[in-house]
Amino acid sequence: MLTAGLVGLPAVGKTTIFNLLTQAGAQTSDFLSGKFETNTGAVKVPDPRIDFLTQLCKPRRTVYAQIICSDVPGLTSGTNQGKGGGNQFLDGIRNVDLLIQIVRTFDNPELPHVYGNIDPLRDLETVDLELLLADLDVVEKRIQRIEGGKKITREAAAELPLLKKLRSAMETGVTAANTGLAEEERAMLTIPSFFTEKPQIIVINMDENQFKENTYPGKTELEALANTRGITVIEICGQLEMEISMLDPAEQAMFLNDLNIGELGTARLSRAAYQQLNLISFFTIGSDEVKAWTINRGTNARQAAGKVHSDMERGFIRAEVTKYRDLFELGSVNKVKEKGMSRLEGKEYIVEDGDIINFRFNI
Numbered sequence: 388m389l390t391a392g393l394v395g396l397p398a399v400g401k402t403t404i405f406n407l408l409t410q411a412g413a414q415t416s417d418f419l420s421g422k423f424e425t426n427t428g429a430v431k432v433p434d435p436r437i438d439f440l441t442q443l444c445k446p447r448r449t450v451y452a453q454i455i456c457s458d459v460p461g462l463t464s465g466t467n468q469g470k471g472g473g474n475q476f477l478d479g480i481r482n483v484d485l486l487i488q489i490v491r492t493f494d495n496p497e498l499p500h501v502y503g504n505i506d507p508l509r510d511l512e513t514v515d516l517e518l519l520l521a522d523l524d525v526v527e528k529r530i531q532r533i534e535g536g537k538k539i540t541r542e543a544a545a546e547l548p549l550l551k552k553l554r555s556a557m558e559t560g561v562t563a564a565n566t567g568l569a570e571e572e573r574a575m576l577t578i579p580s581f582f583t584e585k586p587q588i589i590v591i592n593m594d595e596n597q598f599k600e601n602t603y604p605g606k607t608e609l610e611a612l613a614n615t616r617g618i619t620v621i622e623i624c625g626q627l628e629m630e631i632s633m634l635d636p637a638e639q640a641m642f643l644n645d646l647n648i649g650e651l652g653t654a655r656l657s658r659a660a661y662q663q664l665n666l667i668s669f670f671t672i673g674s675d676e677v678k679a680w681t682i683n684r685g686t687n688a689r690q691a692a693g694k695v696h697s698d699m700e701r702g703f704i705r706a707e708v709t710k711y712r713d714l715f716e717l718g719s720v721n722k723v724k725e726k727g728m729s730r731l732e733g734k735e736y737i738v739e740d741g742d743i744i745n746f747r748f749n750i
Contacts, residue, residue, distance in 0.1 A: 388455055388681065389454045389664060389681065390455045390457070390482070390484050391430075391456050391457070391484065391485040391487050391660050392457045392483040392485070392486055393457065393459065394489070395488055395489035395490060395491070395514060396462065396491070396502075396510050396513065397460075397501050398461065398501060399491035400625040400626075401458055401459075401461065402426065402458050403625040403626070404590060404592065404625055404653065407629060407651075408428075409428030410428075424460075425457050425459050425478075426457065427457045427458075428455075429455055429456070430456045430657055431453060431657070432451055432452040432453065432657045432661050432679075433451070433650075433657060434451060434452065434658075436711050436715075440670060440743075441677050443718075444673060444677050446672070446674055446675055447676065448675065448676045448677075449678070451679055452661060453681075454657065454660055456487075457479050457480065457483060459479035459480055462514065462517055477582075480582070481582075484586075484664055485663055486518075486582070486585050486586070486587045487589075488514055488588070488590065490507045490510050490592065491505065491510065492591055492593050492597060492603035493505075493594035493597065493626070494594065506604070507591065507605045508608050508612065511609065511612070518582035518583050519583050522557060522562075522581045523554065523557040525578055525581070526553050530550050530551065533546070534547070546575050546576060549572050549575060549576060550576070552566065553568070562581075562584065563583045564583055564584040586663050586664065588619045588621060589618055590620075590656060591603060591606075591609075591621070592624070593623065593624045594624065594626070595626065595627050597624070598623075598624035601622075619663065621656045623652030623653060623656065628653060631643070665683060666681050666682065667684050667738070667741075668682075669691060669738050669742040669744050670711070670741070671743070671745070682694060685737060686738050687735050687736060688703070688706040688708075688732050688734055688737075691706075691738045692706065699746045703748050704747040704748055705733065706732045706736060706744050706746055707730075707746075708730050708732050708742050708744055709723050709729045709742070709744075710728070710739075710741065711741035713726075731747075
């Protein structure tokens with residue numbers, strides 16, 4: 388399952404965004420009061436296809452794709468050295484698949500910015516630098532451990548020059564993702580992951596006026612930087628979305644229509660996070676359950692069957708595949724079959740996003 392970590396400076400709205408994503412109700416003031424626990428919750432990935440399939444099948448249960456999200460304490464300069472609860476912050480995101488960096492552009496005199504003024508590019512670079520320094524610290528400690536050992540194994544001897552290459556690059560500001568290590572060299576490292584090689588999404592947390600006017604301080608510069616790095620930027624007004632979330636569904640729809648908003652920013656964020664790691668969904672449907680199953684793009688039918696149950700993978704015979712678009716257009720499974728639009732596929736069939744699959748197996 389995809390895991391994501393919300394990161395950023397203190398008082399940028401991370402926990403507000405976390406609550407909007409997970410409906411967890413975490414205290415938004417905790418990280419300003421000296422507490423350094425990490426909040427964790429499940430995020431439902433909105434999918435109109437699941438909504439349609441649920442209406443069609445009227446199942447007892449509907450299961451959306453999910454993301455496990457962690458909201459870690461805010462950080463400032465020195466976090467990589469353990470300052471300001473830094474060790475807890477780092478532990479909270481060490482193993483996530485994706486980083487979501489929350490950058491504040493809203494101005495609120497009652498919630499002063501930790502640096503006294505709004506400068507999103509500075510804030511973004513502060514967090515990025517701390518992550519880079521944390522990676523450098525891990526590399527340096529590994530080098531010291533190898534060189535300080537009584538006996539250097541053959542594996543450690545092969546790893547050492549790679550670590551020194553990483554250290555030299557990181558000392559000049561180069562991230563782990565850009566150090567030029569070949570795949571076979573990366574596999575030789577005992578460090579499982581670096582913060583600066585994780586994919587990242589930037590979330591701009593705006594105030595209501597900025598959101599309506601589609602602008603914020605430093606927008607041009609920040610978007611240019613994100614573009615050069617190939618990073619997705621999602622704009623959200625956390626306070627406004629929190630107010631909308633308290634309304635009933637009918638009122639929410641009216642509110643969104645008045646604002647000329649197709650959907651909430653947090654919904655776009657959930658899908659962007661899902662897509663960032665090249666994940667897709669296939670569906671199983673029936674009167675008991677409609678469910679989205681998460682797989683990597685390029686997964687074959689037999690491997691996908693194993694996601695549902697190991698017996699299906701072991702005893703795989705065929706996959707009966709219906710394209711979502713065909714079912715949506717025709718309105719019933721029977722009509723799709725009558726037109727010969729459901730196909731039987733073998734184990735090497737590459738599952739496509741939105742496939743509705745019934746696995747045939749025998750054990």
